[in-house]
Amino acid sequence: MPVKYRCRHCETEIGTLPFDADDTIRKLHLFEVGEVDDYIEKNERGDTTVHCICEHCEDSLRQFPDYYALKKWLQ
Template sequence: MTIRYKCRHCETEIGQLPFDSIDDQFLLKNELTLEEQDSYIEHGTEGNYTVNCICEDCQKSLQKFPNYYALKKWIQ
């Protein structure tokens, strides 16, 4: 099983964490609501997960242009 981290804006792969076995409760045991979990964590094939987060470059752009926060995906 792999947990993959990718930027939700530019879709750059940030990193991966390999795991032999991990259960959903461990992965999702945090402060996210169910709606946030659905929005940020994707369960893929073969038990893999993708966590949609923000890379450093996109974070810097968001700091310069805060109105981008209103858009779900601002890089076309």
């Protein structure tokens, strides 16, 4: 199953891994975020979506950390 990368802030699709890299992703993200299940979503068809952050939002986050913290709480 392909693994999609989607920005958790602006919903932009960042990219797709054309193979089932679920285990690899879990290992990679485990060190970064801890709560992997908050970031990796599986739908009923078995598709995996990884919610990460795109370059655009990462830049904005650095410039306006308060805005993104607020938006996260509201969602």
